[in-house]
Amino acid sequence: MSEKKTAPHNDVDKPFHWSQLKERGSMLGIEVLVFIYKVFGKWLFKIVLTPVMFYFYVTGRLSRQAIWHYLDNLNVSMGEGKRTGWARFKQGFRLYFSFGMAILDKFDAWLGKVNIKDLEIATPEGYQQLLEAKGAVIFSAHLGNMEICRAIFSMGDNKRPLNVITYNEHTPSFNNFLKKVNQDAAINFIHINNFGPDDTIKLKQKLDDGEAVIIFADRTSVNNPNSVHHVPFLGEDAPFAVGPFALANIMECPVFLMFCINEQGRYKTYIEKFADPIKVKRKERQAYFQSMATKFAQRLEFYCKKAPYQWYNFFNFWPKATDKDSKPS
Structure with missing residues (x-):
């Protein structure tokens, strides 16, 4: 904690x-x-x-x-x-x-005890769209247990390298323990506190090669915390970072939502197509990012209501x- x-x-x-x-x-x-x-x-x-x-x-x-x-x-x-x-x-x-x-x-x-057969894909259409996407940006949140979704990328038709943009300086013990548990975990963690222009280029290449990248869009930026759009979420305006939506726009690939929540002791994975790749003119970008933030907040609210005790933001x-x-x- x-x-x-x-x-x-x-x-x-x-x-x-x-x-x-x-x-x-x-x-x-x-x-x-x-x-x-x-x-x-x-x-x-x-x-x-x-x-x-x-x-x-x-x-x-x-x-x-x-x-x-x-x-x-x-x-x-x-x-x-x-x-x-x-x-x-x-x-x-x-x-x-x-x-x-x-x-x-x-x-x-992390111990490799969870595989694809332990998961229920609750949205087959979204899963199929993810299979068909060569490279994909995936928005998620601190809702449910996204680590379980590693199984989706570790075997079967959707087997591909997985990159996770994360920040880990505030939980060193827990992150070090996970590395100790399984040093061979097939996940590339990209630490946002060190993220720069070179990382953007490398990430674009990974997506062009068919890899996937997960971004947790319910956290504001560490480096630029005031770069946000305030949109309605559970009855109050809340700040959502511009960064995830701006990065997805740069990557020019399909964007998905993914949540993995525990329902009656079994994990169900929800995958939705969120946005198609689109070139947005500079003068239109902020309005576009605002609309994406609003849409993300609406879907996050929907899943919070589905799993009210599984949104872990303290x-x-x-x-x-x-x-x-x-x-x-």
């Missing part, structure tokens, strides 16, 4: 950039949990995980308040009232515990415009 150790003096409405959140917990704790899972199975893992996640939930004020903010917006958008007191506390912990169980599934994916996603440049004290 991640959170800034020194919190702002006010509540979650005082925004700061998500990359300022710092990892909580330790490498040893992760290894102990994985050892329990390997030796005793999922039943004991869940028993041990419960107090661990409860501790982080109770002591993590910022992340807890961010969860409540999200769930308040979600409940209202689904025609329910905001929960208060114990009901609100329980609903928030349900999401927090879901995150802990999702980490277990990440381990399985920071304030709806910062007030008047405080948008604020940082933690």
Whole structure:
């Protein structure tokens, strides 16, 4: 779990950039949990995980308040009232515990225990369109468990190299552990904190060669956090980064959405065609990116309602415009 150790003096409405959140917990704790899972199975893992996640939930004020903010917006958008007191506390912990169980599934994916037959493709038409695309940019979000989708790119008709644009400086222990678990994982991680013009050229070549690249479009830019479009999301305007949509435009290849969510103990993968390659004139780009951000927010909202306890963003996603440049004290 991640959170800034020194919190702002006010509540979650005082925004700061998500990359300022710092990892909580330790490498040893992760290894102990994985050892329990390997030796005793999922039943004991869940028993041990419960107090661990409860501790982080109770002591993590910022992340807890961010969860409540999200769930308040979600409940209202689904025609329910905001929960208060114990009901609100329980609903928030349900999401927090879901995150802990999702980490277990990440381990399985990295250990190579998940393959294509373990997945249900819920959108066959979108999957077929992905198969037919030589190179593809795929927008996703911190919803569900995208690590499970590695199986889609590791075998069968869609076997191809997979590139993931990511930021990992705020979770070094967890990322180092994943590398230790499986050093041969067929994923090329492109670290956005070091991303430059040369990387854009290399990425274009990879897509021309038929590879796929995944971009998590529910996070604002680390290097240019104010380059955003504010669009409606779960009843409030939220900032969505321009970067993913600008990069997709440069790549000139088909763009897809992909989410992998747990439904009744089984992972279902949803793949949608999001946009065709298109050349946008410079003067029209911002309007185009705004429309793409709006469309992405609408689809993310749809899937959040489908899997309400599987959107794992533990920071304030709806910062007030008047405080948008604020940082933690």
